[in-house]
Amino acid sequence: MDVCGLSGSTRLHGNTAALVNIVLDQCTAGGLSTNFVSLAGKEIQPCTGCEYCSTEHRCILEDDWEAVADMVIDAQVLVVGGPVYFYEVCGHLKNFIDRTYSLYHDKRLIGRHGVAIAVHADKGAERAIETLEAFLNTHQFAFIGSVIGRGFKAGDVLNDRRAVSEAERLGDAIVHLLRPND
Ligand SMILES: Cc1cc2nc3c(=O)[nH]c(=O)nc-3n(C[C@H](O)[C@H](O)[C@H](O)COP(=O)(O)O)c2cc1C
Numbered sequence: 570m571d572v573c574g575l576s577g578s579t580r581l582h583g584n585t586a587a588l589v590n591i592v593l594d595q596c597t598a599g600g601l602s603t604n605f606v607s608l609a610g611k612e613i614q615p616c617t618g619c620e621y622c623s624t625e626h627r628c629i630l631e632d633d634w635e636a637v638a639d640m641v642i643d644a645q646v647l648v649v650g651g652p653v654y655f656y657e658v659c660g661h662l663k664n665f666i667d668r669t670y671s672l673y674h675d676k677r678l679i680g681r682h683g684v685a686i687a688v689h690a691d692k693g694a695e696r697a698i699e700t701l702e703a704f705l706n707t708h709q710f711a712f713i714g715s716v717i718g719r720g721f722k723a724g725d726v727l728n729d730r731r732a733v734s735e736a737e738r739l740g741d742a743i744v745h746l747l748r749p750n751d
Pocket residue numbers: 578579580582583584585586651652653654655656657688689690691692693719720721722723724
């Protein structure tokens with residue numbers, strides 16, 4: 570898989586999913602293979618800090634996390650998006666991120682490229698982007714760029730023309746990265 574788009578929102582058809590999918594649509598138009606996955610409705614338990622993964626190199630918890638993580642592992646580029654809750658990424662996405670500690674010991678994600686997306690109604694997305702950058706940097710992704718979208722009700726972000734065009738531009742950047750000669 571070329572590109573995995575991950576929405577951390579608990580709204581399946583929310584603003585984060587919309588913005589992530591704009592990047593993916595641009596990638597598909599450029600001839601790349603893409604995969605969209607939403608954490609909505611998925612069980613993602615919090616990391617318990619048990620350190621089982623430090624020695625066994627896998628997470629001991631059993632839920633939906635591993636199937637989503639496998640999609641991230643399988644892709645060359647990750648487009649990760651989160652809704653802003655209290656000036657941060659939502660807890661559901663943070664649980665997913667924390668669980669990737671089990672991929673950290675063997676540097677399972679090293680060398681991939683990443684894009685960060687955050688959607689807020691009004692304020693706080695800068696901090697959420699910092700968190701997403703920290704996640705990508707810790708796993709040694711190369712950072713392509715980020716988009717902040719504005720929207721409250723599901724779908725509002727599509728009226729944020731600046732965010733939509735920035736998402737399209739990042740899609741083009743991914744195509745150029747993976748198909749430099751096209
Ligand atoms: C629990 C909760 C906390 C929120 N906190 C903030 C916030 O700190 N700043 C902000 O601008 N919007 C906040 N919002 C609004 C969401 O960021 C906004 O609705 C966003 O578009 C949700 O993205 P989604 O549709 O992808 O879920 C909050 C919404 C909820 C439900």
